[in-house]
Amino acid sequence: MSNIVINTGDQQHKYCQSCGMQMSKDPKKGGTNIDGSKNEMYCSYCFEGGRFREESLTVDGMKERAKRKFKEMGFPSFLAGFMTRGIPNLKRWKAKG
Ligand SMILES: [Zn+2]
Numbered sequence: 001m002s003n004i005v006i007n008t009g010d011q012q013h014k015y016c017q018s019c020g021m022q023m024s025k026d027p028k029k030g031g032t033n034i035d036g037s038k039n040e041m042y043c044s045y046c047f048e049g050g051r052f053r054e055e056s057l058t059v060d061g062m063k064e065r066a067k068r069k070f071k072e073m074g075f076p077s078f079l080a081g082f083m084t085r086g087i088p089n090l091k092r093w094k095a096k097g
Pocket residue numbers: 016017018019020021042043044045046047
């Protein structure tokens with residue numbers, strides 16, 4: 001089951017696979033690996049130095065956090081809700097399911 005990819009092609013890495021944020025909105029354009037190289041799967045808010053900043057965060061916690069973040073960025077709440085609906089399908093959370 002874990003091999004199923006919902007977003008195929010170039011869509012896959014345009015969004016952080018932890019919070020769903022557009023990578024282009026990330027000022028650092030991606031997180032960092034343990035060796036300091038760029039990690040393009042996760043944004044700098046989620047992933048730094050080879051680990052998640054909040055290891056214990058649950059998928060629901062992330063949805064709430066992302067919703068707040070989208071609103072801060074000026075998205076209307078219906079859109080924020082829509083955008084966070086896909087979070088459980090992102091790589092970080094799918095691996096756990
Ligand atoms: Zn992220």
